[in-house]
Amino acid sequence: MTIQVTRVGRLNSEQVNSVLRSATLAPSTHNTQPWLFRCTGTGIEVHADPRRILPATDPDGREIVLSCGAALFTLRTAIHALGFHPATILMPSRTDPDLLAVVRPLAERTPDPKVVRLAGAIPRRRTNRRPFVSNVVPKTTLTALRHATELEHAWMSSLDVEQCRLLRDLTARARREQLADPAFLAELDRWTGLGASTRDGVPSYAMEGSPADESWLLGEFGEDHSTTLPLPLVVVIGSLTDERLDRLQAGQALQRVLLAATCAGLDASFISPPIVVRGAHAELRRLLGCGVWPQVLLRVGYGSPLPWTPRRPLEDMLLDTLISA
Numbered sequence: 001m002t003i004q005v006t007r008v009g010r011l012n013s014e015q016v017n018s019v020l021r022s023a024t025l026a027p028s029t030h031n032t033q034p035w036l037f038r039c040t041g042t043g044i045e046v047h048a049d050p051r052r053i054l055p056a057t058d059p060d061g062r063e064i065v066l067s068c069g070a071a072l073f074t075l076r077t078a079i080h081a082l083g084f085h086p087a088t089i090l091m092p093s094r095t096d097p098d099l100l101a102v103v104r105p106l107a108e109r110t111p112d113p114k115v116v117r118l119a120g121a122i123p124r125r126r127t128n129r130r131p132f133v134s135n136v137v138p139k140t141t142l143t144a145l146r147h148a149t150e151l152e153h154a155w156m157s158s159l160d161v162e163q164c165r166l167l168r169d170l171t172a173r174a175r176r177e178q179l180a181d182p183a184f185l186a187e188l189d190r191w192t193g194l195g196a197s198t199r200d201g202v203p204s205y206a207m208e209g210s211p212a213d214e215s216w217l218l219g220e221f222g223e224d225h226s227t228t229l230p231l232p233l234v235v236v237i238g239s240l241t242d243e244r245l246d247r248l249q250a251g252q253a254l255q256r257v258l259l260a261a262t263c264a265g266l267d268a269s270f271i272s273p274p275i276v277v278r279g280a281h282a283e284l285r286r287l288l289g290c291g292v293w294p295q296v297l298l299r300v301g302y303g304s305p306l307p308w309t310p311r312r313p314l315e316d317m318l319l320d321t322l323i324s325a
Contacts, residue, residue, distance in 0.1 A: 005017055005020065006041075008040065008043060008105060009043060009084075009104055009105040010105045010106065011079070011105045016044070017314070018082075019044075019078040019079050019082070020314060020317075020318075021314060022074055022075070022119070023037070023046075023071045023072075023074045023075035024312070025074060025122050025123060025125070026067065026070035026071040026073075026074045027067065027070055027270075028063075028067035028070070028071075029057060029058060029064075029067060029272070030057070030188075030191035030192055030202055031191070031200065031201050031202050032052045032064075032200070032201070033067075033312055034048060034052035034053065034068065035048065035049060035068045036048075037318055038319040038320055039318070043102045043105075044102070044104075044105075045099060046068060047098050047099055047100065048068050050098060052064070055183070055187075056181060056183035056184040056186070057187050059276070060276070063272075063275075063276060065247040065251060066247055066248075066296065068100050068248070068251060069100070069248040069249065069251015069255070070254050070255035071255075072088070072100065072103070072248070072251070072252055073252035073253075073256055074255055076088060076103060077115055077119050079103065080115045081115060081116045081118075081119035081120075082111070083109060083110065083111050084105040084109065085105070085107055085109050086104070086105060086106075087103070087104045088101055088104075089101060089104075090245060090248055090249070091245055097244070101248070117263055118256070118259040118263065120263075121259045121262040122259065123308075124262055125259060125262045126306040126308070127206075127268070128267035128268065128269050128304075128306050129206075129269050130303055130306070131303075132232040132301035134232075135301065135302045137233050137266065141266070142158060142233065142235075144260060145235065145257050145261060148257050148260045149237055149253045149256070149257055151253075151256060152250075152252040152256050153249045153253070154237055154239055154249055154250045154253035154295070155239065156237050156238075156253075156257070157236055157290065158234065158235045158236075159233075159234040159236065159288075163234075166287050167271070167284075167297075170280055170283055170284060170287065171271060171273050171280075173280065174274050174279075175273045177277055177279075178277060192207065193207060198310065199310050199312045199313065200312060202309065203309065203310070205307055206306065232299055232302070234297065234298070234299055235257075235297075236288060236294045236296065236297050236298075237253055237254055237294075237295050237296040238250070238288075238293055238294045238295055239295055240292060240293070246293065246295070247295060250295035250296060251295075254295075254296050254298075257298070265302070266300055266301065266302060267302065268299065268300045269299050270298060270299075271297040271299055274294075274297060275297055281294070284297075
């Protein structure tokens with residue numbers, strides 16, 4: 001069955017259908033896809049889906065907002081690439097915290113070629129958990145990724161070799177704390193290593209060649225002797241404060257960075273234990289030594305091709321939206 005939603009602003013039903021499907025290709029923790037969309041006559045609302053939060057894995061609710069922020073940026077980018085201005089209001093309701101944004105497709109405009117290029121990378125982006133090769137990421141590319149972060153009102157820094165050594169230990173300790181929690185193990189079992197027919201979670205084929213312990217990912221690093229940077233790179237996306245709005249903006253910055261990396265032929269994956277384990281998160285802030293709140297840790301480099309991870313049917317993500325078959 002093909003789902004066609006109603007016309008929204010300047011977008012016809014086919015275009016609305018297209019941009020929503022693009023938005024669902026955003027990354028999310030364990031591929032939970034924790035977003036919902038409501039289409040009105042004038043805009044598309046982006047909601048967090050509280051039914052898909054991971055209380056053991058994501059006790060602070062950080063990851064669900066980051067994931068929805070990534071979907072929001074993807075939605076904005078897809079609308080822009082069609083030639084419309086995606087006027088966006090963040091956190092529009094004081095009474096409904098799950099309503100994270102409203103995007104209104106307004107007047108037609110000539111698409112920015114850079115944004116069109118990002119839109120072309122949406123279906124090609126993958127979370128690559130496999131080991132990377134020890135090729136140097138050009139400094140110009142790292143600068144471009146930093147600029148992409150700043151465009152979404154966030155901040156990026158790359159970790160040096162010594163910081164990565166400390167991060168390796170911190171990640172291992174945080175991971176051990178997670179693995180000692182039966183509730184975390186139950187969520188991990190529920191959402192990862194699933195059959196090929198799954199539309200939820202991480203299928204087993206997407207994890208082939210990946211280490212079971214995320215701290216091992218940091219063991220692959222060599223060193224670029226022309227700089228103080230490790231190979232591959234580890235970068236952190238952060239914010240000045242740690243409010244829900246900051247996390248939403250960081251999620252948008254994350255997706256802009258991932259799409260820019262994809263355009264540059266790079267792969268990325270997440271180093272999540274130091275972000276989601278509360279004590280480790282505080283220690284990570286001290287390790288970075290810059291006073292900002294770390295929202296995302298990424299491992300960035302050159303990896304091998306990876307298959308696509310399926311998504312849920314679009315109709316499962318539509319909230320009170322008129323649809324037709």
